[in-house]
Amino acid sequence: MTTQYTKPIPAVQPWTESFWKATKKHTLLIQKCGSCKTLIFYPRKICPNCWSSELGWQEATGRGKVYTFSIVRDMVEAQFMPDLPYVLAMVELDESIRMMTRIVECDPASVKIGMEVEVVFEDITEQHALPFFRPVEERLRTARPTTEKAAADSGTPTLMSPDDYRTILYDVSGAVCRITLNRPEKKNAINKRMAFELWDAFRRVREDANVGVVVLAGAGGNTFCSGGDLDIFPSLTTHHGSLNWLAHEGLDVQKAITECEKLVIAKIEGPCLAGGLELALCCDLLYANESARLGFTEINMGILPGWGGTARIVRSMPLFRARELVYSGRKDYSAREMFETGLLTRVFTDEQFGEHFEKAVAQFASKKPIALRMAKEIMARSAEGGSIDTALAVERNGIQWLTYAPDVQAMMDQFRKNVKS
Amino acid sequence: MSNKKIAIVGIGEVPCGIYPQRSQWEILYEICTEAVRDSGLDKDEIEAVVTVAPQAQPRLAAEISFGKLPEELGLKGCKDVCTCNAGGASTSNCIRLAEELITSGAARAVLVPHVTVHSTIPMDELIDFFAKAGMDLQWEYPYGTTYNAVIGMMTQRYMYESGATPEEMASIVVSLRKWAALDPNSMFFGKKVPSIEEILSSPMISDPLHRRECNVLADGGAAMVITSAEIAPKVTKTPVYKLGEGNVFFTACPVLRDWDMMARGFTVSGQKALSEAGVTKEDIDIWNIYLAYPVAHPIMMEAMGLCEPHQGCKPFMEGRTWPGGNMPWSTIGDAVGRGHTGSGVSTATYVDTARQLMGKAGSRQVEGARFVFQNTSGGSGMNNIATVWGKELI
Numbered sequence: 001m002t003t004q005y006t007k008p009i010p011a012v013q014p015w016t017e018s019f020w021k022a023t024k025k026h027t028l029l030i031q032k033c034g035s036c037k038t039l040i041f042y043p044r045k046i047c048p049n050c051w052s053s054e055l056g057w058q059e060a061t062g063r064g065k066v067y068t069f070s071i072v073r074d075m076v077e078a079q080f081m082p083d084l085p086y087v088l089a090m091v092e093l094d095e096s097i098r099m100m101t102r103i104v105e106c107d108p109a110s111v112k113i114g115m116e117v118e119v120v121f122e123d124i125t126e127q128h129a130l131p132f133f134r135p136v137e138e139r140l141r142t143a144r145p146t147t148e149k150a151a152a153d154s155g156t157p158t159l160m161s162p163d164d165y166r167t168i169l170y171d172v173s174g175a176v177c178r179i180t181l182n183r184p185e186k187k188n189a190i191n192k193r194m195a196f197e198l199w200d201a202f203r204r205v206r207e208d209a210n211v212g213v214v215v216l217a218g219a220g221g222n223t224f225c226s227g228g229d230l231d232i233f234p235s236l237t238t239h240h241g242s243l244n245w246l247a248h249e250g251l252d253v254q255k256a257i258t259e260c261e262k263l264v265i266a267k268i269e270g271p272c273l274a275g276g277l278e279l280a281l282c283c284d285l286l287y288a289n290e291s292a293r294l295g296f297t298e299i300n301m302g303i304l305p306g307w308g309g310t311a312r313i314v315r316s317m318p319l320f321r322a323r324e325l326v327y328s329g330r331k332d333y334s335a336r337e338m339f340e341t342g343l344l345t346r347v348f349t350d351e352q353f354g355e356h357f358e359k360a361v362a363q364f365a366s367k368k369p370i371a372l373r374m375a376k377e378i379m380a381r382s383a384e385g386g387s388i389d390t391a392l393a394v395e396r397n398g399i400q401w402l403t404y405a406p407d408v409q410a411m412m413d414q415f416r417k418n419v420k421s
Numbered sequence: 422m423s424n425k426k427i428a429i430v431g432i433g434e435v436p437c438g439i440y441p442q443r444s445q446w447e448i449l450y451e452i453c454t455e456a457v458r459d460s461g462l463d464k465d466e467i468e469a470v471v472t473v474a475p476q477a478q479p480r481l482a483a484e485i486s487f488g489k490l491p492e493e494l495g496l497k498g499c500k501d502v503c504t505c506n507a508g509g510a511s512t513s514n515c516i517r518l519a520e521e522l523i524t525s526g527a528a529r530a531v532l533v534p535h536v537t538v539h540s541t542i543p544m545d546e547l548i549d550f551f552a553k554a555g556m557d558l559q560w561e562y563p564y565g566t567t568y569n570a571v572i573g574m575m576t577q578r579y580m581y582e583s584g585a586t587p588e589e590m591a592s593i594v595v596s597l598r599k600w601a602a603l604d605p606n607s608m609f610f611g612k613k614v615p616s617i618e619e620i621l622s623s624p625m626i627s628d629p630l631h632r633r634e635c636n637v638l639a640d641g642g643a644a645m646v647i648t649s650a651e652i653a654p655k656v657t658k659t660p661v662y663k664l665g666e667g668n669v670f671f672t673a674c675p676v677l678r679d680w681d682m683m684a685r686g687f688t689v690s691g692q693k694a695l696s697e698a699g700v701t702k703e704d705i706d707i708w709n710i711y712l713a714y715p716v717a718h719p720i721m722m723e724a725m726g727l728c729e730p731h732q733g734c735k736p737f738m739e740g741r742t743w744p745g746g747n748m749p750w751s752t753i754g755d756a757v758g759r760g761h762t763g764s765g766v767s768t769a770t771y772v773d774t775a776r777q778l779m780g781k782a783g784s785r786q787v788e789g790a791r792f793v794f795q796n797t798s799g800g801s802g803m804n805n806i807a808t809v810w811g812k813e814l815i
């Protein structure tokens with residue numbers, strides 16, 4: 001499995017090709033003027049000191065000291081987000097030239113100005129490796145962080161650490177993972193960061209074989225999610241920006257939820273509107289308290305649900321009622337009414353909601369994750385509305401596979417013994 | 422002598438804020454007509470338009486470069502039009518271009534406008550723009566540089582060199598926001614000034630920079646009318662004369678710019694401006710410093726010899742730079758206090774330099790202000806352009 005390197009690659013010039021070729025051999029070169037002997041960084045086409053074209057290379061010692069650094073924690077382009085936090089630094093080489101780099105294999109908190117460092121190379125493409133630096137002192141070193149490529153190769157494509165989530169909470173306890181939309185001051189509205197983190201979280205939980213159930217809830221206990229954050233609207237003012245929000249963030253999040261191979265339960269308290277309702281519709285079971293209010297408000301702004309809302313609502317409740325939600329723009333559909341109309345799994349009074357909800361979660365969590373996973377898959381394919389024969393074949397083969405899964409077979413061994421004896 | 426000098430005679434500005442519903446052209450109409458009316462000149466006496474290049478707004482840049490402004494405004498006397506781009510320093514270059522047009526006789530009066538509407542640019546494009554602008558695409562950008570990160574590195578080094586504490590660094594923001602809170606053109610007008618503790622408890626963006634030590638991108642526009650020192654007193658009672666200038670270029674790439682180079686460059690360019698103006702630092706009533714992030718303020722403070730070495734934060738900590746202090750400093754609150762309008766913060770700083778010397782700065786007015794020192798800087802800190810302005814020619 002190979003992964004495309006998505007971060008910017010160095011914009012190589014013809015006269016810097018030698019530098020980058022050497023990086024692939026994990027060698028750091030410094031340009032040197034054959035005429036005035038000046039060491040040059042970054043490499044130029046002519047010597048910036050004497051304008052000679054007689055330029056050559058010498059191999060650097062690869063050692064130096066941190067001149068200054070910053071731990072980058074936020075406000076970076078999307079392709080750098082998985083790296084957060086990272087240590088950007090200026091390193092002064094022993095040859096007295098200074099280069100921009102990153103400090104790796106080191107706890108960011110241990111990085112100090114003046115720290116002695118040595119070059120290590122990060123292979124990013126067939127043509128490029130980036131010179132990074134790590135502490136010379138071994139006691140300051142940590143394990144090499146897994147790169148995207150290495151992570152993909154080892155089958156763990158998750159890119160962030162839950163410690164880095166800022167818009168959601170991620171908590172695993174036993175067979176239950178709780179993913180909580182955590183922007184209560186913004187009614188848990190979805191911004192770009194949250195979309196990215198949700199995608200990451202649902203990809204992450206997929207790798208955890210012990211987890212069978214995921215609870216998707218809103219922080220604060222009185223709002224599930226009010227929809228897309230108005231902050232994203234400036235990004236919708238261009239055609240491609242808008243399309244990306246729908247096709248990239250939107251579709252990625254939906255797919256991450258529907259294809260995470262866990263039983264996903266939405267815990268709906270208070271408003272569950274627009275994009276929030278669309279997130280809920282991606283879940284397998286919808287439990288709501290009586291204060292929950294549902295609706296699609298998009299049409300009030302002249303647009304429509306774009307994160308799967310129109311597609312899923314008509315598959316989730318009677319058609320002539322589903323249409324009203326989309327057309328009316330109302331945000332006050334009560335949980336009771338929605339339950340009676342067939343949308344929600346169950347509704348409990350506000351007072352009893354917490355207790356009943358946890359009881360239900362515990363019940364599902366006691367089932368084998370592998371059975372929950374197969375049930376989700378079989379019912380999803382079945383609900384797609386193929387022929388009954390196809391649906392029956394998917395079911396039959398799925399259950400046959402499950403029956404011969406190792407832990408079910410352990411039980412079967414008991415039956416075999418009993419038959420023999 | 423005076424035929425070689427220029428003066429700002431008119432200013433116009435819209436308050437800085439976030440208003441995606443306002444078009445760039447609507448703002449241009451407002452600031453330009455306001456500046457021309459303020460100048461005492463007739464619109465047809467404007468003989469050139471030199472516009473601060475609209476960063477990150479390519480369509481507007483094309484329209485303005487190709488002469489749309491004098492046409493929209495019906496400036497019948499206009500003979501020359503162009504835009505000028507040196508990042509945050511652009512306004513200084515626009516003024517110098519105006520100076521050359523005026524002193525060479527090519528134009529008698531020049532309009533210098535700026536407008537930025539960030540709020541209609543998609544956020545990902547803005548982040549992308551500010552990640553790449555001022556960075557080298559081969560030697561810096563691939564490592565994940567951002568403006569905040571580069572300034573974070575500069576701040577880290579300054580704190581290392583000077584021993585400045587996080588509290589002292591935060592006190593710079595307090596000082597800038599004190600001015601901003603009084604300024605109707607600031608996006609923080611009337612807002613509570615955060616305490617040092619509140620600044621330090623805001624989330625860390627790029628160590629040691631906290632969120633409240635970074636800039637908020639905003640929309641805004643400002644304009645000036647510039648004419649010769651001879652014409653100026655005939656059309657207005659409050660001409661604001663440009664008295665001196667000093668320039669230094671450092672490097673485009675932040676990684677090539679070291680500490681001593683910058684400190685020395687600030688000193689040399691600042692001294693040059695003072696000596697050309699024929700004043701000393703003691704004569705300066707207002708230090709209008711534009712550097713877009715807190716860190717460069719104490720560097721400038723030290724470089725201009727206004728405090729002991731490594732004590733650049735002290736005057737901020739002690740409140741001497743605040744409104745009412747004995748060293749009024751960045752009376753619009755720099756980008757941190759005003760809202761970041763691309764290259765526009767430098768335009769707004771010049772407009773406020775003029776406003777103060779015209780005596781029109783309201784509750785921020787520095788009483789009896791005669792001389793203002795102002796600087797600008799472009800890119801990620803590629804240069805420093807220092808100027809001195811006065812109420813009278815000396």
